[in-house]
Amino acid sequence: MAEKKWLPRWFYQLASPRWCYQICGKLLPWFTVAMLLLLVGGTAWSLAFAPADYQQGNSFRIIYLHVPSAILAQSCYMLMAVAGAIGLIWKMKIADLVAKSCAPIGASMAILALLTGAIWGKPTWGSWWVWDARLTSMLVLFFLYLGVMALNSAIESESTAAQATAVLALVGLVNIPIIKYSVEWWNTLHQPATFKLTEKPAMPAEMWVPLLVMVIAFYCFFAVVLMMRLRNEILRRERRSGWVKELLLSN
Amino acid sequence: MSEPLLKAEKLFCERDDRVLFDGLTFSVAAGEIVQIEGANGSGKTTLLRILSGLSRNYEGCLYWRGEAMEQVAEQYRSELLFFGHQPGVKALLTPEENLRWYQALHPSLERGDLRFALEQVGLRGFEDVPCHMLSAGQNRRVSLARLYLSKAPLWILDEPFTAIDKRGVAAKEALIRQHVDRGGSVILTTHQELTAVGAVRSINLDDQEGTR
Amino acid sequence: MSFDSFSEFLAMGGHGLYVWLSYALGLVLIVYNLLAPRRERKRLLAEQTRRLLREGNRQ
Amino acid sequence: MSDLYTNSGPVAGQLHIGRLFVATLRRDLMLSLRRKSELVNPLIFFLMVITLFPLGVSPESGFLSQLAPGVLWVAALLATLLSMDALFRSDFEDGSLEQLLLSPQPLYVVVLAKVLAHWSLTGLALTLVAPLIAVMLFLPAQGMPGLLLSLLLGTPTLSLFGAIGAALTVGLRKGGVLISLLVLPLYIPVLIFGSAAVQAAVTGLPVAGHLALLGALLAFGLVLAPLAIGAALRISVSG
Numbered sequence: 001m002a003e004k005k006w007l008p009r010w011f012y013q014l015a016s017p018r019w020c021y022q023i024c025g026k027l028l029p030w031f032t033v034a035m036l037l038l039l040v041g042g043t044a045w046s047l048a049f050a051p052a053d054y055q056q057g058n059s060f061r062i063i064y065l066h067v068p069s070a071i072l073a074q075s076c077y078m079l080m081a082v083a084g085a086i087g088l089i090w091k092m093k094i095a096d097l098v099a100k101s102c103a104p105i106g107a108s109m110a111i112l113a114l115l116t117g118a119i120w121g122k123p124t125w126g127s128w129w130v131w132d133a134r135l136t137s138m139l140v141l142f143f144l145y146l147g148v149m150a151l152n153s154a155i156e157s158e159s160t161a162a163q164a165t166a167v168l169a170l171v172g173l174v175n176i177p178i179i180k181y182s183v184e185w186w187n188t189l190h191q192p193a194t195f196k197l198t199e200k201p202a203m204p205a206e207m208w209v210p211l212l213v214m215v216i217a218f219y220c221f222f223a224v225v226l227m228m229r230l231r232n233e234i235l236r237r238e239r240r241s242g243w244v245k246e247l248l249l250s251n
Numbered sequence: 252m253s254e255p256l257l258k259a260e261k262l263f264c265e266r267d268d269r270v271l272f273d274g275l276t277f278s279v280a281a282g283e284i285v286q287i288e289g290a291n292g293s294g295k296t297t298l299l300r301i302l303s304g305l306s307r308n309y310e311g312c313l314y315w316r317g318e319a320m321e322q323v324a325e326q327y328r329s330e331l332l333f334f335g336h337q338p339g340v341k342a343l344l345t346p347e348e349n350l351r352w353y354q355a356l357h358p359s360l361e362r363g364d365l366r367f368a369l370e371q372v373g374l375r376g377f378e379d380v381p382c383h384m385l386s387a388g389q390n391r392r393v394s395l396a397r398l399y400l401s402k403a404p405l406w407i408l409d410e411p412f413t414a415i416d417k418r419g420v421a422a423k424e425a426l427i428r429q430h431v432d433r434g435g436s437v438i439l440t441t442h443q444e445l446t447a448v449g450a451v452r453s454i455n456l457d458d459q460e461g462t463r
Numbered sequence: 464m465s466f467d468s469f470s471e472f473l474a475m476g477g478h479g480l481y482v483w484l485s486y487a488l489g490l491v492l493i494v495y496n497l498l499a500p501r502r503e504r505k506r507l508l509a510e511q512t513r514r515l516l517r518e519g520n521r522q
Numbered sequence: 523m524s525d526l527y528t529n530s531g532p533v534a535g536q537l538h539i540g541r542l543f544v545a546t547l548r549r550d551l552m553l554s555l556r557r558k559s560e561l562v563n564p565l566i567f568f569l570m571v572i573t574l575f576p577l578g579v580s581p582e583s584g585f586l587s588q589l590a591p592g593v594l595w596v597a598a599l600l601a602t603l604l605s606m607d608a609l610f611r612s613d614f615e616d617g618s619l620e621q622l623l624l625s626p627q628p629l630y631v632v633v634l635a636k637v638l639a640h641w642s643l644t645g646l647a648l649t650l651v652a653p654l655i656a657v658m659l660f661l662p663a664q665g666m667p668g669l670l671l672s673l674l675l676g677t678p679t680l681s682l683f684g685a686i687g688a689a690l691t692v693g694l695r696k697g698g699v700l701i702s703l704l705v706l707p708l709y710i711p712v713l714i715f716g717s718a719a720v721q722a723a724v725t726g727l728p729v730a731g732h733l734a735l736l737g738a739l740l741a742f743g744l745v746l747a748p749l750a751i752g753a754a755l756r757i758s759v760s761g
Contacts, residue, residue, distance in 0.1 A: 049465060112489060306759075333624050341549075
């Protein structure tokens with residue numbers, strides 16, 4: 001393994017499922033508390049204290065769910081693809097498991113972004129669905145997630161499934177900017193310069209600070225769910241190893 | 252004694268929740284015949300696929316001429332001839348067309364006389380008959396004709412004698428013998444008794460720890 | 464506070480349906496995402512413990 | 523004679539990439555041409571999907587001519603997608619794929635040759651019949667060059683991306699539907715730029731920009747897709 005020396009030590013520690021399981025277990029309560037505080041505080045702030053938008057009124061408050069979930073859906077895909085690549089290149093099991101755990105979270109965040117976008121569209125544009133560039137890109141992202149999940153569940157062998165999914169996720173990651181660009185281009189072609197949902201020239205601080213809080217809260221939520229899912233996957237993958245047996249019998 | 256051609260260290264493989272082998276270590280020297288034995292489902296084919304580099308679902312290390320397999324994969328492939336479960340013969344092509352493509356694919360196959368090779372496997376006169384008109388055994392022999400053209404030092408053969416008559420088997424054994432005499436090595440599985448190839452070392456997968 | 468009364472807060476200036484529907488959906492998805500792995504963990508632990516006991520008995 | 527195998531130089535040294543490319547292309551074309559019935563299936567499918575639109579929507583010429591660019595592109599896309607599953611399947615089933623992966627020659631070249639062979643019998647064929655079918659949809663004559671050129675530049679990209687899906691699902695018994703699920707999102711940019719090119723040609727706007735975008739997508743696909751296809755094939759065969 002001489003050729004891998006240039007990687008830092010924690011990288012190898014991460015590669016140990018047992019260490020990873022334990023560190024996730026230790027971190028989980030902290031992240032859970034942070035998530036709960038931020039989510040409750042952020043929701044209260046965005047629903048009751050943030051000012052209403054002068055154009056859209058109170059329907060603007062949907063932004064505090066729509067934007068964080070959209071951001072999370074995108075960064076979750078990125079993490080999934082990067083973890084998949086690490087798993088492919090360095091044959092690191094944990095990375096495969098992280099990638100597998102990411103998919104359902106990202107897909108549900110994409111659904112949330114789509115649904116909130118559609119609901120927001122009703123008071124803004126007067127219809128439940130508009131082929132807006134952002135919503136369309138999000139829909140495509142959701143399709144990409146569905147593809148990854150379908151492929152993963154179609155292949156029986158766990159390691160083959162992980163590798164195939166990683167390739168697909170990487171291909172998707174490379175294509176996402178192209179898809180986004182093409183959809184935006186298509187959008188301007190068909191409905192020139194309409195009113196965009198989340199494009200605000202300058203948002204006042206009392207509007208974007210709660211948004212920031214919600215984004216951080218969503219990231220904490222993501223960390224919590226990811227760690228919970230990862231721990232499950234580790235248990236399943238390592239079910240025959242000594243430490244899992246001990247853990248099971250001590251229960 | 253020089254470096255062994257192929258070395259396997261602590262191979263571990265599991266399939267469908269079952270450990271096929273664990274800690275399997277062996278090496279194959281030049282001029283050696285190694286027969287992989289074991290009951291059905293003991294992982295013979297899986298092992299051959301791992302050794303050939305087709306299957307990557309294993310743990311452990313493989314070395315080719317003393318170097319890690321991943322680093323010399325391309326060279327290894329140029330020095331390997333693999334005969335797998337499926338013969339890899341296209342039904343819509345003639346034996347000759349099939350072999351021509353293999354020659355383009357594998358530089359280790361001599362560009363010599365295809366007709367000679369086909370004659371050796373008893374397919375003279377079938378050169379331009381589409382393979383779907385041939386029997387299963389004849390299809391396998393089309394693929395086996397590659398052995399007569401091969402310059403590759405290592406042959407990995409999965410059940411090469413299935414669906415081949417006695418005379419054919421004797422001819423293949425003579426060929427293997429010749430290959431070994433020239434310093435080549437063979438790793439194979441077979442249900443038949445090997446009679447005329449000389450010394451055969453066998454590795455039994457049933458004896459492996461972790462296999463029950 | 465940008466609302467004067469609780470009923471105004473609920474009405475959201477006429478957009479109550481949309482805002483509350485969005486937040487309800489958000490709540491449902493978040494809670495589901497948190498509960499699903501918990502349930503899965505319980506199921507997994509029980510299943511693997513049973514398997515372990517089963518295999519222990521056999522030997 | 524025993525020194526024959528100890529020096530490995532000449533065997534590893536000579537890589538006849540050009541010969542390999544031509545041999546693979548020839549082989550795949552020959553295989554397809556010997557199975558003529560399957561050869562025309564994508565074309566028939568293309569024609570049938572096109573027929574559905576006048577029947578399902580309206581046979582009125584003004585309406586159809588407006589719909590034509592998008593419909594032609596969607597139908598071409600679906601026809602390509604439909605033919606994708608067969609790309610590696612027979613090779614996988616008869617063991618040729620294993621031999622292909624065990625070749626010391628660059629997989630990139632073989633994959634590219636296979637995709638090219640596949641494209642010349644699906645994408646290229648679709649492109650050639652598209653003007654005939656466009657007439658049935660009342661596509662204005664000035665749109666024809668745009669249609670031909672956009673299909674010519676766009677369908678190879680469809681084949682390349684589709685081949686990634688085919689390679690990922692080749693080990694699965696039921697790959698067909700799954701391929702569509704994996705590949706359709708990736709087809710979106712090609713569809714957008716392709717149908718926009720036709721539309722622009724119909725309205726008399728310059729199409730060079732659209733075609734340049736399609737060309738860029740193709741160049742991008744040519745460079746990267748074979749790598750993904752090769753990796754996917756190795757994974758599928760390994761499993």
